Amino acid sequence: MPLSLIRIRDDLNVVPGRLFIDGNWLDGHYDRFEQIHPATNEVMTTFVEAGARGVDQAVVAARRAFDEGPWPRMRAQDRKRMLQPIVEKIYAAEREIAQLQTLDNGIPFTFSRNSRVSPKSAADIFDHFLGWIDKINGETYPQFSSASDMQYMTFREPVGVVAAILPYNGPVMTFAMKIAPALVCGCTVVVKPSEYTNLVVLKLAEIVAESDLPPGVFNVVTGGAETGAALSAHPHVDKVTFTGSPIAGEKITIAGASTMKRLSLELGGKSAALVFPDAESVAGAATTLMGLCSTFLSGQVCTTPSRAVVHRSIMDEFLHHAAEQVKTVRFGDPFDPATTSAPIISKRQKDKILAYIDSGRREGAELMFGGGTPGGELANGNWIDPALFAKVSNNMTIAREEIFGPVLSVIPFDTEEEAIRIANDSDYGLAGCVYTSNVKRAFRVARAMRSGSIGVNGYASVPNAPMGGIRRSGVGREGGWSTIEAFTELKTINFNLGS
Known part of the structure; x- marks a missing residue:
């Protein structure tokens, strides 16, 4: 019998989605689109396609709230008191929020509730940035x-109207990482969730809407590419913060060029993990790297190290343990605690990943296992068996392009210099890892790798440390003070104290 999530949808009382503009929930006379669950391809509900008209309505409200309203000029303490309840409200609703995230993108509920993309993580992000609200200061200069006799000083002022465009893979966490600092800095916001993950963002919007923000400070529009394009190109938007594909990032950059929009773009990745013979545990490295591609979001994370650059002397050991890890993978009902892995977000993305797997075979890589699609009760969903390629060269398509799925490419190396060269020979530069027990080597290699973030014997992101990429992996950083800088403009004022 095919897997179905209709009962869970009904138990959660899912209803058609609305827009939130200028302090009001709106349906309006808009077209609607269906949101499909990737595990089953069943319709969960429908949402408003805001399009250019809905976007304009939301941006006009945000512009008015910024230019004429109290929010940007509000005292830090008052703004903090208004935002503080959001933290506890997220904690109070964390189970429902996690359920809706799973009902959006199919991430296993155990991960949705207990990982870096969980509601608890989002609450921590809000809490972190609320701590900055009365510390956003400038400087004085000798x-x-x-x-x-001139005295110079600087002030940090909110950047203005912010368009926040979210990805499907971590909507709860990225909502917090973009919205919290924007509001803390005094900006007004128009949020657009991915067309695949609207349920959970609208739940979070309900929580923010309960915080008595002035009308127009916080707005939500839903829709697909047309809505996203209208929002990123709108002449009254001052800044776009976007997480998604490099192709979409290029379009946003072009669209914003005529009005010189400020940009924060976290884009794709083709991260390399360098595994040296002196790694503390080759088994641990192999299990971790294969696990990042096969469990959780099934490789649909931009920071996933999808290139394992492994010393030739430990290649057989690495491949053995990677194969053992995949034996622990379990597909199925994402609300079942036994399920370890998410489905692929759409049929289109599933077909794209399968085409990459075919290209790996054609170009001479050795498919050790995986790459098929399960049948039975899972036949209607977007599932792909985790794939491992060996004997990959760095010029193959599977080593060059972001697959964004459960595929790990293993590339051999002989010397440290060769490993660094392979890691840096990429159009991307978002994250990376080094596995070694030699501290000097770890430091040397991490410094030599061209990437926004490098993990030594593991990798994780936290709210108070910067995260972001170089080259096609994006522009700017998110996390800590760097995020405050991204949502503020620096104004210099000089006083002539002479006679």
Whole structure:
């Protein structure tokens, strides 16, 4: 009998989605689109396609709230008191939020509730940025010369109207990482969730809407590519913060060029994990790297190390333990505690991944296992068996392009210099890992790798440390003070104190 999530959908009282604009929930006379669950391809509900008209309505409200409203000029303490309840409300609703995230993108409920993409993580992100709200300060500067009696000082002011465009893979966490600092800095916001993950973002919007923010400070529009394009190109948007594909990032950059929009873009990755013979545990490295591609979101994470660059002397050991890890993978009902892995977000993405697997075979890589699609009760969903390729060269398509799925490519190396060269020979530069027990090597290699973040013997992101990429992996950083800088403009004021 095919897997079905209709009962769970009905138990959660899912209803058609609305827009939130200028302090009001709206249906309006808009077209609607269906949201499909990737595990079963069943319709969960429908949402408003805001399009250019809905986007304009939301941006006009945000513009007015920024230019004329109290929010950007509000005292830090008052703004903090208004935002503080969001943290506890997220904690109070964390189970429902996690359920809705699973009903959106199919991430196993155990991960949705207990991982870096969980509601608890989102609450921690809000809490972290609320701590900055009364510490957003400028500087004073000593007089440069005796030629004039000028005193210089700087102030940080909110950047303005922010368009926050979210990805499907971690909507709860990225909602918090973009919305919390924007509101803390005094910006007004228009949020657009991925067309695949609207349920959980609208739940979070309900929580924010209960916080008595002035009308227009926080707005939500739903829709697909048309809505996203209208939002990122709108002339009254001052900044776009986006997490998604490099192709979409390029379009946003072009669209914003005429109005010189400020941009924060976290885009794709083709991260390399370098595994040296002196790694503390080759088995641990293999299990971790294969696990990141086969469990959790099934490789649908931009920071996933999808290139394992492994020393030739430990290749057989690495491949053995990677194969053992995949034996623990369990597909099925994402609300079942035994399920370890998410489905692929759409049929289109599933077909794209399968085409990459075919290209790996054609170009001469050795498919050790996986790459098929399960049948039976899972036949209607977007499932792909985790795939491991050996004997991969770095010029193959599967080593060059972001697959965004459960595929790990293993590339051999002989020397440290060769490993670094392979790691850096990429159009991307988001994250990376080094597995070694040699501290000097770890430091040397981490510094030599061209990437926004490097993990030594493991990798994780936290709210108070910067995260972001170089090259096609994006522009700017998210996390800690770097995020405050991204949502503020620096103004210099000089006083002539001379006679």
